[in-house]
Amino acid sequence: MAEYLYPEPVVRITDARELARDLVVIPNRGVQLVPNIGIIGGTHSVLVVETGLGPRNAETVLKFAADYAGDRKLYLTTTHFHPEHAFGAQVFTEFATFLINKAQAEDLATKGAGYLAMFGGLGEPVARQLEGIELPTPDLVYDNSYDLDLGGRVVQLRATGRAHSKGDQVVTIPDAGVMFTGDLAEAGQFAIFPWFPPHDTDVSGIRWIAVMEQLAAADPQAVVPGHGDIGGPQLLADVHDYLQLLRDETWLRRDSAMSEETIIEEVTALMIERHPEWAGREWLAPGIGCLCAEHPA
Template identity: 75%
Template sequence: MAEQTMLEPVVDLAGLRELARDMVVISNRRVPLVPNIGVIGGRHSVLVVETGMGPRNAETVLKFAADYAKGRKLYLTTTHFHPEHAFGARTFAGEATYLINRDQAEDLRLKGPGYVGMFRGLGELVARQLEGVELGQPDIVYDQAYDLDLGGRVVQLRATGRAHSKGDQVVQVPDADVLFTGDLVEAGQFAIFPWFPPHDTDVSGTRWLAVMRRLADDRPRVVVPGHGDVGDAQLLADVRDYLQLLRDETWARRDSAMSEETIVEEISALMIARHPEWAGREWIEKGVGCLCAEHCA
């Protein structure tokens, strides 16, 4: 992840883009460790999706959202607990109602402190954004599904079950046919597998693939990935197809009793040849490790 410290992970409002009526995304401009951030409006309320990493980024997002809301009630949700997505939630306390699924709330409580330390170790530019960070506490915790009425627009929050993390959530806006995926989907990048045994092994390649099959079947008009350029349903198909190929090629080699080191070498070469333009090549190895562990599970 050394390449991720080359640019400071700062939310930049220059990345603002309109997705539909009363709905914008603050694009991450392909800056590592900056998420795509959604702001979704209805008659009486506005929902913010993601906070950016740490209090300073969150202050930028909150100020923009408050100005955008023009007096409407503010809500906040995050697609999963990882630092660039959720570690600014404390800044919204008292200004917005924070709602997430139960598994994500548990991830935040149990794993959040460890991830603060881990991400600070990624370099000075990342550590700077985490100065003074305090983990947020959700105001509303739901189990599997929550329909949020913003006034004339209902936003559907759906826990997907364990995939990229244990508490993944997608955010659907049916009237505009827009889907926010968090890190279940990245554009122009190999899938991020936070496979860090023995510290964190919640990511599941097989369950992630099952989630992507369901999402791809819905074919939304607009897909907002966790990182990278906004796209359409092809983004979902790309991730589905990559995960399926990664699983099949890993398991075929595992069946032949090939060493994991050799599997990584062969599959990395195969995937890079298929997607030479994709970033995040270091995540291929993590994906192979995860799927090797799941092979006989």
């Protein structure tokens, strides 16, 4: 990852849009390491989904959310522990209740420092946003599911189990038919596989496919991916179908005792041929490597 120079990962609120009643999305505008951010309101409380990368981005998000909330109580949650999603939570400490699932809290505590160092090596624009980072401790930790009452609106927080990370969480607003997936789904790019053996091997392509089937069964009307344009149910289907194809093509070659290097070369070429317009080609090799490791011997 350190060989790639990332652009300035800055959250901009100028394009914030209302997706449904009292539900605003600050889009990532196609900028790498900037997530889609949600502001979800009820009569007495407002939930913020994602912080952006580092304190300065989080300050931008907090100011927008506080102005939007008015005198309503603030909550913060993150879809998983990765830096652009959660490494600004310290800014919210005195202003919001930070709640996440247990597996995500464990990821943050055990892997946070390592990811901070790794992301700090992604170039000066990224390192600048990470200055002054203090890894946060959540105020409220739940096991697998939590229903947050914002007043006249209940938001469902659900841990999915191991997939993109060990602690993935989806955020669903049933009355609006909206689902925030975090990096379980991306629009217009290859799935992000944080497969970094031996340091982090918690991503599971097999489990990820199963999770996408579960999310599709919930039949949301609007899907807010971790990165990329907001879509509908087809976005979940596209991610599922891609992951399944990646698995099948990888395992087909693994069955023939082909070397992993050759598998990566052939499957990468095939996936690019299928999706030449997708970004994130650097994630193909880690995804194939992960699925090679998950191949049933």
